Amino acid sequence: MxxxxxxxxxxxxxxxxxxxxxxxxxxxxxxxxxxxxxxxxxxxxxxxxxxxxxxxxxxxxxxxxxxxxxxxxxxxxxxxxxxxxxxxxxxxxGRGFTICPEHKNILVAGGGIGIFPLLQVLKDHPAERKTALLGFRNKSAVVMEDEFNKYSTDLKIATDDGSYGIQGFVTALLQNAISEDRPDMVYICGPAIMMEQCVKLLKEKDIPCEVSMEQRMGCGMGACLVCACKTRSGSDWDYSHVCKDGPVFSGDRIIFESE
Amino acid sequence: MSNNINMSVEIAGVRLKNPVLAASGTFGFGREYSEYFDLSLLGGISVKGLTLKPRKGNPPPRIAETPSGILNSVGLQNPGVHYFIENEIPFLRKYDTAIIANASGNTVEEYEQMVEILSDADIDAIELNLSCPNVKEGCMSFGSTAEGIVNVVKRVKKYAKKPLIVKLTPNVTDIVEIAKAAEDSGADALSLINTLLGMAIDAKTRKPILKNITGGLSGPAIKPVALRMVYQVAQNVKIPVIGMGGISNGTDAVEFLLAGASAVMVGTAGLVNPYAWIETVKGIEEYMKETNISDVKELIGGLII
Missing domain, CATH: 2.40.30.10 (Translation factors)
Incomplete structure (x- = not known):
């Protein structure tokens, strides 16, 4: 090859x-x-x-x-x-996001550099409603707004300091969005703490979600086993591998560090 | 390519079609790399380190990049020896390559059980892991003294119906003493070196990069140390030596053969270049052609001092 x-x-x-x-x-x-x-x-x-x-x-x-x-x-x-x-x-x-054509209403939630893998979800998904919620540090960190605007039906941006969009975290945008309207599926990528909080919010409402995880990696194809990620396995837990089992996992499978 | 060239070597009665093997822990059970090349091109595969029961391994991060190498602290994550026998051997046997089962235990009794179980499995040799630096019990704690080596190797030897390769740790004062202890206790071959115990710190956060704090260093960074140890050991034992440590290409492999290794293992290089194993085989063949050598065995111990 x-x-x-x-x-x-x-x-x-x-x-x-x-x-x-x-x-x-x-x-x-x-x-x-x-x-x-x-x-x-x-x-x-x-x-x-x-x-x-x-x-x-x-x-x-x-x-x-x-x-x-x-x-x-x-x-x-x-x-x-x-x-x-x-x-x-x-x-x-790796394993990418699951795209179910039956889903009519989807939402992507991205924080910082976590927004990038979410763009192609919006491009590939046939859903009628596609909401994009993006969080950045400040105005100067905002990138790819036009692209996300083009492929979503509704785009909201938050910045930590309020210098652009709404002041606050992407979790606050998500809380508002799901209180108004229930998406069929949510796709999340960002800092671990942000993903953990998003998963928690969605679990309360029983909304399915997928998260894209990050870990220091070796071979990238599942042989060296270094990029471990704690996941539920029945009543027990196990170390899955971000490179091969992920990077995308169902949100309910991940055991976040604070758990 | 290999028309007039004999690449085969023999390690403790096991014939290898060429002297290049995949090193344990870098190659899983071969499934991932089988998508990149035909595993039958390899002399053999030392599979991911096995234990009696499945092991979860150490918490992440488990890898840190270092100059010309990596530190890892995987901690023997594996599905257990029984899963290996049922699910991975049938897959590997589809290929014409030697299967070496790398075995670890927390106690001497577990090493005995592992060797007993693997002796009845369809494998070609057992590589006794007395050298993993990333687990609290067993492994390096047994393998870092001559007494520890003697104790384990003598006891497992009674159960061994397959050739026993003892994998040595470089984290010792006198590698020759350790190697001789293994030979005297009944090892049929030796493989060295496992990783060098190391550490990486992030100055910004003041934290160790590895969650396990320490890990095993591998990659080109350790090649000179590995070469020296293989040379010293090969001078002082009669059993065959499998050399490894930072081998990335044919020239590196030839250096180990010249130092006295009868075969080599390639590992970390494959994490960066999935073709490192087969490129190493080709590189040795090219070296032999250029230097007019028809049998790879002529290279073994061919160092000119």
Whole structure:
């Protein structure tokens, strides 16, 4: 299998958020919303690949978009990538979001860089009503508003400091949204604490949800077992693996750290 | 490619079609990588470390990236030896490759039971894990002294009906003393090195990166240490040595063979490059062609001092 793919576009979306559009028939033809790719950073400086969720898939153009925040050496190296460069990419990997065509009313709730894998859910889902609730630190952190606006029927944004949209957390947006109207399914991605609170709110109302988990990863395909995530297993618990069993899990399966 | 080249080696009576094996803990039970290449291209597979009962393993994070390597603290998460026998051996036997069962226990009695159970299973050899640094009981606590090695190996040997490979920890003062203790106690072969005990700290948060605080270092970073230990051990034992530690390609593998290893294991490199195992096989073949060597056994211990 040839893992080398060409970069069509590389763009800076905000101070530390970058988008890379990759030409790949292999990945675009089989990828689904919520899956990820595992990318080798250029140069010898970092050893492991970097797992990055797929933000958007263009199946006719045969491209995928990944969007990431510069957080360390690896993502810094990736941020230097330019159009025309090549990347060594494994993927698509993992279990993505479940899209049930019978669901007529869905909601996505994203916090910070957790919003990115939710875009393709909106693009792929045939539901009539698609609500997007996005939370950011502040106005300067708001990205991809136009894209989320385009593929949702209702978009609400919250910022921690109130500098854009509603002041508060995405959990507050979710509480309001589900008190007015009951979605058939909710898709969540963001910081662990935000996902935990969202799952709790939805459980009270018995609304099903899926969450996309994050953990330090090795092989990305389920062999090395490092990216463990605590999950319910009957009356017991077990360590599932984010790379292969996830990254997307049913919200009721995850045992969050504070439990 | 391999027309006039003999790549086969023998370890304790087990014939391997080539000297490249997958190292335990990096390859699961082969299922994931079977989607990338034909497992029959490998000399053998040492499966994920097995215990008597299923083990959940250590809490995450279980991995930290280091310069040219990784630290892991998986802690032997596995579905148990009985699940392996029922569900994983039939899958692996579809491929023409040697199956090595890596076995651990909390107590000497558990090691005995593991060897007894695996001796009746359809596998080619048992790799006794006396070297995992990430569990509280058994493993490295037995394998880090000569007395501990003697005690376990002598006792399990009575139950062993398959070749017994003893996997050694590098976290000892004198690796030769440990290796000789294993040989004298009845080991049929040795494999080394397991990971080096290490640690990573996040200066920003002042916390250890691994939840387990310490973990095992692997990858190219440990290759010089591994090479030195394989060389020293091979000089001092008569049983075959399987070398590992940071091997990423054919040249690395040839270096271990020259140092005295009869076969090699590739592990961590495969986490980055899923083709590392088969590229290592090809790399050895290319080296042999370039240097006009027809039998890979000619490389074993071929170091020129």
């Amino acid at each position: 040839n893992l080398i793919e060409r970069v069509r576009k590389a763009e800076r979306l905000s101070s530390d958020i970058y988008l890379i559009r990759i030409e790949s028939e292999r990945i675009s033809s089989s990828a689904s919303a919520g899956q990820f790719v595992n990318i080798k950073c250029p140069g010898p400086e970092v050893y492991l690949r970097r797992p990055i969720s797929i933000c958007s898939i263009d199946r006719s153009e045969k491209t995928i978009d990944i969007v990431f925040q510069v957080r360390g050496k690896g993502t810094r190296l990736l941020s230097d990538i330019k159009a025309g460069d090549t990347l060594d990419i494994l993927g698509p990997l």
